[in-house]
Structures are given as structure tokens and as C-alpha cells.
Amino acid sequence: MAAFDAISGYDGAISDYLSSLRPDGTRSEFPGQANGRFVKLQDLRYGENPHQRAAFYRDLHPAPGSLVTARQLQGKELSYNNIADADAAWECVKSFDAPACVIVKHANPCGVALGTDAAGAYTRAFATDPTSAFGGIIAFNRPVDGEAARAVSRQFVEVVLAPSYTDEAKQVFAAKANTRVLEIALDGVRSDGATDRERGRNAQDVKRVGSGLLVQSADNREITLAGLRVVTKRAPTDAQLRDLLFAWRVAKYVKSNAIVFCGDGMTLGVGAGQMSRIDSARIASIKAANAGLQLAGSVVASDAFFPFRDGLDVVADVGATAVIQPGGSVRDDEVIAAADERGIAMVFTGVRHFRH
Numbered sequence: 101m102a103a104f105d106a107i108s109g110y111d112g113a114i115s116d117y118l119s120s121l122r123p124d125g126t127r128s129e130f131p132g133q134a135n136g137r138f139v140k141l142q143d144l145r146y147g148e149n150p151h152q153r154a155a156f157y158r159d160l161h162p163a164p165g166s167l168v169t170a171r172q173l174q175g176k177e178l179s180y181n182n183i184a185d186a187d188a189a190w191e192c193v194k195s196f197d198a199p200a201c202v203i204v205k206h207a208n209p210c211g212v213a214l215g216t217d218a219a220g221a222y223t224r225a226f227a228t229d230p231t232s233a234f235g236g237i238i239a240f241n242r243p244v245d246g247e248a249a250r251a252v253s254r255q256f257v258e259v260v261l262a263p264s265y266t267d268e269a270k271q272v273f274a275a276k277a278n279t280r281v282l283e284i285a286l287d288g289v290r291s292d293g294a295t296d297r298e299r300g301r302n303a304q305d306v307k308r309v310g311s312g313l314l315v316q317s318a319d320n321r322e323i324t325l326a327g328l329r330v331v332t333k334r335a336p337t338d339a340q341l342r343d344l345l346f347a348w349r350v351a352k353y354v355k356s357n358a359i360v361f362c363g364d365g366m367t368l369g370v371g372a373g374q375m376s377r378i379d380s381a382r383i384a385s386i387k388a389a390n391a392g393l394q395l396a397g398s399v400v401a402s403d404a405f406f407p408f409r410d411g412l413d414v415v416a417d418v419g420a421t422a423v424i425q426p427g428g429s430v431r432d433d434e435v436i437a438a439a440d441e442r443g444i445a446m447v448f449t450g451v452r453h454f455r456h
Contacts, residue, residue: 109137109160129304130315141168147180154180165194165286166300170261174273175280178259182237182280186259189239190284192353193261194300195322196241198365201225202353205236208372212350214365218248218262226255228367229391237261241286244269253279321451323348328424328447331436336422336445340399344424344447347401352453358403359384359411361395361420368393377406381414388418395419403453405429409438416442426452 112135119132138157147154156178158168167187172178178186189204196214201221203211211228215221218240226233238252239261246268252260253276260279263286273281307314325341336344347362354360355373359380362368369391371384381400388395396419405428406412412435415423423439427448439446 111135112137129317134313134315142177144180144183145177152180156180156183163300165284167284169300170282170284173265173270173281173283174277175259176278178280182259185237186239186261186282188353189237189259190261191301192350193239193241194286195349195352199242200240202239203228203233203236204239205232208355208370209350209353209367210236210370212367214346218242218244219251222248222251224366226251227391227393229370229387230255231390232387246272249273319352319453319455323449323451327449327451329427329450330445330447331427331432332439332444332446334440334443334445336399336447340422340445341447343399344401344422347399348424348449348453351401351403352455354403354455356403356454356456358401358453358455359415360401361385361388361398361415362401363395363398368395368398377402377404378408378411378414381411385414385418397421399423401425403455405432405452406435407431409435412438412444413442416444421445423447424449426450428452 115133115135116131120127122128137160139160141156141158144154144156146152162168167190185204185207188207189202192209192212193200193202198214199217199221200214201218202209203225210232211225213221213224215224233255235256235258237259238257243264243266244262245266249269249272253272257279259282261282261284264283273279301320302318305316305318343362346365347360350367351358351360354370357374357377357380359371359377360367361384369384369388371380374380374383385395398420399422400415400420402425405426407429408431412423422445424447427450429435436446
């Protein structure tokens, strides 16, 4: 069997290469025939629902820092939904350079925050939406110590992910025998200059459709201060710019339509997956109110443009003072005028982050 597997992988690689060649000798990113080559890690108890069968596979040559390289230190067997949510949390938390914590529930970040250490980041992330955090997936981009482990253990959590754990943290989690604790190595800057946030990223995303596949290059585009364009009379302050970039990074991992309120390196309200952007804005503000968080002076990220001024008015009504969005709507002038009318600073990124 091992010999046939090796030959299959070799032949598939040749097929991918040759079928990607264009007549002029250049190569297409998408070959004429896609030959998927994966190794099964484990059979799963079931899929998204108990009546569905499932298994977990990895690439033939997995990238360091990716979820499939995780080492499970304790806990029950991972489920299909655990793995899907853990991947969402891990990819999001890796995108931050500062100590960060991401809490994911049903594929959406419900709390994201920066801190001076893992414990501080977790406390702030949890405060965003304690209700949704129940039974969530919690990811850290820094080692977890005893203090952080004790804080996490006060709630019901399905999975914890981190680069490493102290012995004290392991002892704390040992008392929660069912909690799945995963360790994924992040080793900082590689020899090629890539940072942790770039480790384990997929070059392509694949979605199954009826008798076919949708394949696209992965959404790895990042925005820096230099990529922002101020479009309002009022320019954001330096502090607002930091929060706008933070909010933008979070919005990338929230299902469309996404609206994310943030302040001081912490999410304050997240609206996800609604059919209209204005409803996402309303839900995000309701979430903040339910958590007892104030939105006065907050910033807002929208993963795609505001099609009308009504969504902007909603975030302004609850206290937002700065907005980051892609721009590109036929009504951009109307939305910009509304921002000026409300005294809001707004920047365009020129980049959209739909996530379906």
C-alpha cells in the first residue's frame, strides 16, 4: 500500500504540473486537472451532525504552524465541528503580532483581544460576549501559563490552542479531563523571513459544490497604515488607526456580512452572517449592550462597503467615531457625506474580505 501511495503522489504531482502549463510555457495557478493528495489523520465520530460520516485529512507535506501539526495533550477525541472552529480560531490568532486571544463559536470570533500576556488577552476577549464564549474554542498566540489556564477553566470550553503550556497550566487543565488541549509550534521568524502569522497558511481555498470544486487563491491580503485612504473631513487619530487595523483584521475572520466594533485592542460587539449589513450592525450593537460594554468612542470595521448610509447611521447612533471599510459602492459619496455629517472619520482599504 505504501508503494502505491508513493507512486500515486508522484504521478499526481506530475499531472498537476504538466496540466498547469500554458502554450507560452508559463504556468497557471490552477492546473487543468486537480489531483488532491491527502493523508487521513483519523476517522471522526460523525460530521457536522450525528447522521453524517466524517474523517480528518492533512496535506502530504503540511506546513509548520498549521492546525494539522497540532499535538493533542489531553481531552476527548476532536469532533468535526471542533476541528473546523479550531482552525478558524488558530488562523485568526496567528494574524496578530502582540499577545492575543481569540474565542470562536460556530465558526465566528465572538471575542478577540490583545493583552500584555495570555491571561490578560483572554480576560478582555471573554468580556466581549461571555454568553457566546460558553462551549467555545479558545486560541492563544503566546504560551499559556497557570494564571491563563485558571481563567479559562472557570468556563466550559471545548478546545484550547496555544504554542505551548507551562507545567502549571497542564496541571490546571488536567482537572478538566474532557477539555481538548492542543499544542501547535510557532517558532517566530523563519529563515525566509516569514513571521508566525504567515506560517501554515493555505495558498488556496477549496469549497465543494455539487459534483465539483470551487478553488481560489487564499485571502492572505493584509492592510497596513500605508494602504489606508482617509475619505472624510475628519482624519482618525493614531489610537483610532491602531484600533481600525485591529478591527479590520478581526472582520476578515467573521462571516459576511460582518460588522465589528472595537476599542483599545478589544472587540466590543460582533455582528456576523446576516443577509443585510444593517442587521449585522444592529446585532453587533445589541451584543455590546448585552455584555455591558460601551460603544461611545469605538471604531467599526465592515468587511465590505456600506451599500447605503443607513448602516453608517446605525453605528454612529451607538457612538462609533471611526470606520474602516473597503469602499467601492456606487453610493460611496452618499456614505462619505453621511460620515462627515455625523462627524465620523472614515478610511477606505480598497480590499474586501467576504467570508462565506
